[in-house]
Amino acid sequence: MSKLIIEKTDEFFKVELNNPRKLNVLDLDIVDSLNTALIDYNDNHKHLPFILMGAGPKGFCAGGDVVSVVEGIRKGSAYDFFFKEEYGLDKALHSTPNSFALAHGIVMGGGLGLFMGCEHKLLDSGSLLAMPEVTIGFHPDVGASYFLQSIPRRWRLFMTLTGARLSAIEFYFLGLADGFWDFELGASQRALDYESFTDSLLKNIGNEARESFELKNQKIAEIEKMSRLEEFDFWCSELSVRQDTDRWLKQSVETYLSGSPVSKVLTWSLFNWCREKSIDECFEMDLKVAKIACEKGDFFEGVRALLIDKDKLPSWKDPSIAAANSRLKEELAIFN
Secondary structure (H helix, E strand, O other): OOOEEEEEOOOOEEEEEOOHHHOOOEOHHHHHHHHHHHHHHHHHOOOOOEEEEEOOOOEEEOOEOHHHHHHHHHOOOOOOOOHHHHHHHHHHHHOOOOEEEEEOEEEEOHHHHHHHHOOEEEEOOOOEEEOOHHHHOOOOOOOHHHHOOOOOHHHHHHHHHHOOOEEHHHHHHOOOOOEEOOHHHOOOHHHHOOHHHHHHHHHHHHHHHHHHHHHHHHHOHHHHHOOOHHHHHHHHHHHHHOOOOOHHHHHHHHHHHHOOHHHHHHHHHHHHHOOOOOHHHHHHHHHHHHHHHHHOOOHHHHHHHHHHOOOOOOOOOOOOHHHHHHHOOOHHHHHO
């Protein structure tokens, strides 16, 4: 069974990730095949809409196949053997006009990189989106430091440091999605003509959803004025023990607190550095940070604990963000 299905018709050029049992995670073969398909589209089919989808009912794409990445590096591949190709694909998507991401279900990590690279970004109303790299000792990459520049600092830092899960409507309110489509429609002209469907959905759930989103916006407002990671760390620690902290916020801050200190330091540095940086600068920095995470950080241990042995008991290199900052002082100079 092919992990990538390509369909060319008189109406569109469709590429479908086809590994639904693994939530369409991206390995090197899929990334290479996607790159080849995108070259074919740009060279020969630019008069058609380019549609990117994920097979199966559970999700568009849960991210990169980091288990295969770790295995590849351990067998002797360079740290960036996968990331360089993945980032190249994401960057190429950003410059591909008339591209449509029709996403549904789980959209996380590398899946979010594909989604945000497309010109028209559409979500099924049941989509769930996140950048959860802190749980595996990595950093939110795939150009996130570029495409999250448009949202308020509080959200940029909160999403990337805690791996907070956002609903489709919340992603839309942040301006990170252009509208909605119905997963049941499949790839069709009705799906691409999304404006009326979006208007109808917002009329039905818009007011209540907007109020819920604004409440969350207020709850994280304090982050806007924080100048040091230590302030954020203290804020999360306090929220985690308060009885009145709601479930969404509590789960988010607890994820942060249990995450890799190296990931926290790298993420805080990256997403404060990124303001007004170009797409080229952001993808170049992603590779530099990936090198630190692989060679000096907790990437291997995070993947082992969460996805290989699945004991969920990572042994991070540093006991605190202060220790990580001190040990990585030389490496962190890249953000100056």
